[in-house]
Amino acid sequence: MFLNSSLTIGAFSLFRRKITGLNLNTFSIQSMNVYKEPEKELPVYGRFDVIVVGGGPAGFAAALSSLRNGAKTIIIERFPFFGGTATASLMTNINGYRNQVKPDGLQTSKGISEEVILRLKEINGLGRSSYAQEEYTTEKGKLSYSYAIDGEKTKYLLTRMLYDEGASILFHTIFVDAIMEGNNIIGIIIENKSGRQALFGKVVIDASGDADVAYKAGVPYWQADIKKDKHLANCLMYRVGGFDTKNIDKINGPVTKNSILYWGPSSDMDVTNADNLTRSEIETRLGVFEHFRKQQERSSPFLDNASIIETAPLLGIRQTRFINGLYKTTAEDAIEGRKFKDSISMSACPIINYYGYRRYLEHEGYEIPYRCLLPQKVEGLLVAGRCISSDQQSYESFRAMAPTMCLGEAAGTAAALCVKLQKSPKEINVEMLRDQLIKQGAEIGQNKKR
Ligand SMILES: Cc1cc2nc3c(=O)[nH]c(=O)nc-3n(C[C@H](O)[C@H](O)[C@H](O)COP(=O)(O)OP(=O)(O)OC[C@H]3O[C@@H](n4cnc5c(N)ncnc54)[C@H](O)[C@@H]3O)c2cc1C
Numbered sequence: 001m002f003l004n005s006s007l008t009i010g011a012f013s014l015f016r017r018k019i020t021g022l023n024l025n026t027f028s029i030q031s032m033n034v035y036k037e038p039e040k041e042l043p044v045y046g047r048f049d050v051i052v053v054g055g056g057p058a059g060f061a062a063a064l065s066s067l068r069n070g071a072k073t074i075i076i077e078r079f080p081f082f083g084g085t086a087t088a089s090l091m092t093n094i095n096g097y098r099n100q101v102k103p104d105g106l107q108t109s110k111g112i113s114e115e116v117i118l119r120l121k122e123i124n125g126l127g128r129s130s131y132a133q134e135e136y137t138t139e140k141g142k143l144s145y146s147y148a149i150d151g152e153k154t155k156y157l158l159t160r161m162l163y164d165e166g167a168s169i170l171f172h173t174i175f176v177d178a179i180m181e182g183n184n185i186i187g188i189i190i191e192n193k194s195g196r197q198a199l200f201g202k203v204v205i206d207a208s209g210d211a212d213v214a215y216k217a218g219v220p221y222w223q224a225d226i227k228k229d230k231h232l233a234n235c236l237m238y239r240v241g242g243f244d245t246k247n248i249d250k251i252n253g254p255v256t257k258n259s260i261l262y263w264g265p266s267s268d269m270d271v272t273n274a275d276n277l278t279r280s281e282i283e284t285r286l287g288v289f290e291h292f293r294k295q296q297e298r299s300s301p302f303l304d305n306a307s308i309i310e311t312a313p314l315l316g317i318r319q320t321r322f323i324n325g326l327y328k329t330t331a332e333d334a335i336e337g338r339k340f341k342d343s344i345s346m347s348a349c350p351i352i353n354y355y356g357y358r359r360y361l362e363h364e365g366y367e368i369p370y371r372c373l374l375p376q377k378v379e380g381l382l383v384a385g386r387c388i389s390s391d392q393q394s395y396e397s398f399r400a401m402a403p404t405m406c407l408g409e410a411a412g413t414a415a416a417l418c419v420k421l422q423k424s425p426k427e428i429n430v431e432m433l434r435d436q437l438i439k440q441g442a443e444i445g446q447n448k449k450r
Contacts, residue, residue: 047201053206056207058384075162075169076199083155089316093254094146095145098348104364108443125154128148128254170192172192178213207383219383230392235315243306251303264292319399330391331392334397335362343370345406351397364450370414370433373407384410409442
């Protein structure tokens with residue numbers, strides 16, 4: 001038996017030496033902690049004007065606006081559907097179309113983010129938000145702060161919109177590396193069922209939420225220190241159904257399809273590390289039924305016959321890396337409602353928890369400069385969504401899905417403009433970009449009075 005197995009190991013390492021051409025023996029395989037991957041040639045999947053990495057709220061809007069502005073665009077996404085946190089993490093409640101409290105006269109998120117609500121309404125895809133404002137509607141220009149959305153109809157709609165616009169789409173595909181020529185990003189490396197491939201693009205938009213592309217391209221970034229800094233924790237969302245729907249108004253939470261959404265067990269780890277991400281997924285998943293049992297106790301008797309009908313496929317990840325860009329939005333920008341000459345979008349959402357309470361803004365919204373989408377040190381790259389250049393407090397405001405879609409729309413429009421003018425993102429005329437965004441129906445502060 002012993003002889004047999006040592007023979008097998010010996011034969012295996014001989015075989016391995018043969019196929020890799022490396023002088024590896026069993027001992028060195030067991031003791032080494034770095035492995036030098038042999039060089040290999042990668043097939044080129046295609047050449048595009050614009051590559052969008054990540055199909056969350058920001059990436060979806062970025063790809064759509066890039067396409068609508070005439071650029072040949074591909075979007076890659078690791079899940080087989082769009083929506084990111086909204087769908088993969090079941091966060092089916094879009095916030096941020098205007099200030100949640102007075103002064104709330106200005107609808108600060110418009111354009112594609114508004115179109116999503118109007119089109120969800122057409123297909124009966126809206127529910128009851130727990131933050132509804134009664135004076136507002138589902139009409140263009142009169143949107144409320146918040147809407148509950150049907151997750152399945154959202155997956156359908158976002159796919160429909162990108163597909164109809166002629167997007168090249170690659171699902172089940174992860175971004176693994178940046179292809180650099182000096183400081184210029186000229187493409188990306190992806191992996192999927194077909195293996196490892198290269199993609200080339202004139203402009204790359206990082207809408208991965210975690211700034212994966214910027215990180216690999218060498219962009220400086222910052223991250224909250226989980227042990228010391230104030231930050232927003234991650235949590236596993238779940239949906240509850242099977243209860244008597246005549247009691248639905250007695251239970252607090254966003255409602256769609258006769259089900260209620262719950263913010264489940266939370267976890268506090270740096271999930272850019274795969275072990276931490278796995279541990280967070282395991283711990284929150286193991287805690288979800290106990291979490292629900294406590295909700296049942298609290299809402300008894302209304303939830304007595306209810307059950308969990310769905311947990312999110314992916315832990316809800318609130319924050320990881322933030323790029324260091326040409327400008328960093330600050331708490332003062334948000335609290336004072338600052339305006340910027342290169343504003344490309346707005347936010348009026350509260351700062352969720354930094355001050356230990358929900359700090360509402362006392363104005364109609366602050367502006368977000370184009371420079372926050374432009375990373376330091378790297379050319380040819382735009383960043384959109386929750387990982388743009390900002391400090392903790394302002395992030396806690398613009399992170400809501402309506403403003404992140406607006407950031408995506410701005411990035412996609414800018415990328416297409418770069419292609420048209422044959423310029424890099426840092427070289428384009430910002431006035432041209434702002435004019436185009438206004439033409440598309442975006443709010444970039446042009447209607448702000450207070
Ligand atoms: C628990 C929780 C509760 C929240 N509550 C609300 C709320 O009530 N209302 C609200 O409006 N907002 C809420 N938010 C915030 C909001 O959901 C996010 O800030 C927003 O979704 C950010 O959008 P994004 O497109 O930047 O990133 P994400 O939504 O994170 O999307 C990133 C996308 O990129 C893909 N991706 C990532 N890495 C790769 C890779 N390497 N290769 C390929 N694809 C990749 C992901 O699969 C994902 O689809 C909440 C967030 C969380 C986590």
